[in-house]
Amino acid sequence: MTTTANMSAKQQPSQVYFFGTCLIDLFYPEAGLSAIELLEREGIQVHYPQAQTCCGQPAFNSGYNDEAIAVAAKQIELLSDPIPVIVPSASCAAMMKHHYPTLFENHPMSSKANELASRVYELTEFLVRVLDISLTDKGTPVKIAMHTSCSARREMAVTEDGFSLIRQLKNVSIVEPERASECCGFGGTFAIKQPEISAAMAEDKCQAIHNTGASKMISGDCGCLMNLNGVMEKTNRGIKGEHLASFIIDRTRT
């Protein structure tokens, strides 16, 4: 089992922060609840600061750094205790872990930003590498298509963690769609600013998922889910995407 350098399965933290992300908050709260349940089931006390809003990524990716800093600074302040921060979305986790340090370079809060960054974990990364959790499948046989986000793949390098969790579910068979590593076309404001290109990308991705013959699509990122579910629904493809945490909770609940 892989463990991160500074935290092994033996030194389990007893408390964590949960950063829900703005998309989950408004559109997929059940994914957030499921993730929290997964953590609590492992005996971890989960803190959910009510003052959290958004990691600041939309503004940052659009080149509006001042606005991104203003919002990010609030999150840094309210996640100040030295405990892990768990983020159920690789792109928001990557924002906090990899982009806060550059965003806050030469800023008075620079050291706080770096300190926070060092405590940020993507959900599956934390479940697998820190908690080393084991899952018992209670569901009926199902074939799912895994969609891994670009941030999970490249910025956070946690693709394998998602897979290893699902592989523990003995009645679930995983199929990977063709060109799995290619972007689904969401890219936050990219989908709004370049709707045509984005749609072409999303459409290809949905077709590839459809071609797998899977009855469900699972992803750890709600941005991708929102994008792909929107296309699936519009084109009546009959496949629905679900957040990995919800999927796992549903199949492992007693």
Add this chain to the structure above:
Amino acid sequence: MNNHFREQAIDALADPQLRDNFRGAMDFLRAKRQSAFTDTEALKQLRALGHKIKANTLARLPDLLEQLEQNCLQNGIQVHWAETPEQACEVIHNIISAQNGQLAVKGKSMVSEEVGLNHYLEKRGIESLESDMGEYIVQLANETPSHIIMPAIHKSKEQIAHLFEDKIEGVDYTDNVDELIGTGRQILREKFSQADVGISGVNFAVAETGTLCLVENEGNGRMCTTVPSTHIAITGIEKVVATLDDIPPLLSLLTRSATGQNISTYFNMISSPRKTGEKDGPQSVHLVLLDNGRSRMYQDENLQQTLRCIRCGACMNHCPVYSRIGGHAYGTVYPGPIGQVVMPQIDGLDKQGEMTEGCSLNGACGEVCPVEIPLPNLIRKLREQKSAKPDGHALTPGAGSQRKPKEAFAWSLWQTLYGQPWLYRFVTKMATRLRHASPRAIGGWTRYRTAPKPAPKSLHELMSQRAEANQTDGASK
């Protein structure tokens, strides 16, 4: 020049033949690259080395350029400096007209495209014929390259067959690739012997020895640099490397990233004009070193990374946007991710800022770049500069020129909403309560997707309910 990236992209998306051509070609090139780098650990080390070599080179760029000039001169290669495209064209034109040249044959060179050399020479009565097969096809079609390594990749063999049939006298339609190439070759062979001047690019210019290195597959580059009596090489100043030892790793990264080849068919090292007693080679060799904004990029510690590029094209091959719209949609000399980084810095953000929006920041380009250029970060940086407040200190020309009041206002609203938790909670609560009244059409989004509907209750709300129910302080802090 353009600034119509989105419109051009829409046109490209509507062309099924074009989309097929690109999709097929990019899938092929991705697979080729992957099969050339099977050992991921070795690739990691090699990329790190490539990064280091280029970074070290850049750190000493002014010195190395001086050393290159000295050694070239010593070898008998004449060196010319050009700050602008016009200067570069003028220098080349002067060299050609000094010997009453009429015909130039050209090897592949993106820098010559960058300065618009063919056009410049043709306007002055000098024929400048492309001799790389892809470039030749593109020139015949009166188009520009759509890829920096494979200029005619946007065309199918049937399209090329029609082009040859239409444009070349006495050629009948055939989509047999060997025959097509044979036709092109025959025409070019003749031209090589008639040409007064050969023009080429440079892949690496070695400072310690004054050697110009040229990577190619067709042999036309060697013809251009040996048959005509004059050889003119043109390159950007960033192509200098310190020593010959730097070449093997960079070359290995270049050919494998570009086409999946372990080594190219030809690797030319030019270190002087023809010496007495030698049977071939040009009487004179010229090197034109082009700046065109590069020394400005050099001054910004982030954007300077742009200059590490060895022009392998891997970033375009892996870009999901480029794969779908092709190179012409960018309307620029360099397309794709590196184009999005380099063009706004050359032409200015006012002219080319829009193309930075053609990116979902998925990171595939940065992942494959053999010299580890953080392309997504640089694209983001340029987005920042293009809409920067007027008091910004950005060096890039046109910084702040695309700050749109409406957009800036939207982001300040965003900041207000997400910067104040009570307001955020109030607004999201309203959104959940009014979820059935949420907009069914949201611009471009709902043209292709259904609109997402807010959940009945937000996670914030669910969590505070839970905290109340549990009567513990553990859930809210």
